[in-house]
Amino acid sequence: MPERDEAGPAWAEVESYITGLFVGNDAVLDEVLRSAKEAQLPPIEVAPNMGAFLNLLARTINARSILEIGTLAGYSGIWLARALPSDGRLITLERNERHAGVARANFERAGLADRVEIRLGPALDSLAALAEERHDPFDLVFIDADKASLPAYLEWSLKLTRPGSLIVTDNVVRGGRVLDAETTDPDIQGVRAFNELLSGHPRLVTTEIQTVGTKGYDGIAVTLVTG
Ligand code: SAH
Ligand code: DHB
């Protein structure tokens, strides 16, 4: 039994307990993780209960159109796309061709290829292209690529959403390193600049939730576009 007063060692066990209750066995998602491991992709997809949370948020707002920045093997993308109606759409941005290839096979395996589009290339280029083609506003944006670009991803997300849209951003705590104002780490600088943009933004309501579990100690930002 994990110690009650030592949260750390219990995190993974409690996550496993939670996912046992609310996620259960999922052959498709198991295969996604297996394929990612086999292709030696970094194990940085969201935890199962976070995937379920993304799905729940998307369903809560009846999302029909979702943008994801950072595809990897398609794990979070499958959770998001499963929230869509059959004529809904997930556009997911990935610069790494190998990651995109693994993800493409996984979206097919999940029976979601008809509603998922992977756009290959640097996300900043794909975001500019989406704005250029005047893509209809997305109902939900999930930001989960490189952290140095977070401020830019937020600015593009504002251009590509409407009042009522949600923007969810992964990895905003980074083991507590977000507190280090003197850091020279561009990822942490990116998170801090992102937080400064969010804080007191006239068009945005945000809170951040710290997360623990198999993915360590981190957090997500949940932002509502209001005006
Ligand atoms: N959302 C995924 C995990 C994404 S990991 C999940 O939870 O399942 C981050 C991904 O972003 C990696 O695949 C990486 O190749 C990609 N990435 C990093 N920087 C990028 C950039 N500038 N443009 C597009 N993709 C990028
Ligand atoms: C990293 C990126 C992620 O999106 C994540 O969830 C964990 C780690 C990384 O780049 O190290």
Ligand code: MG
């Ligand atoms: Mg992440």
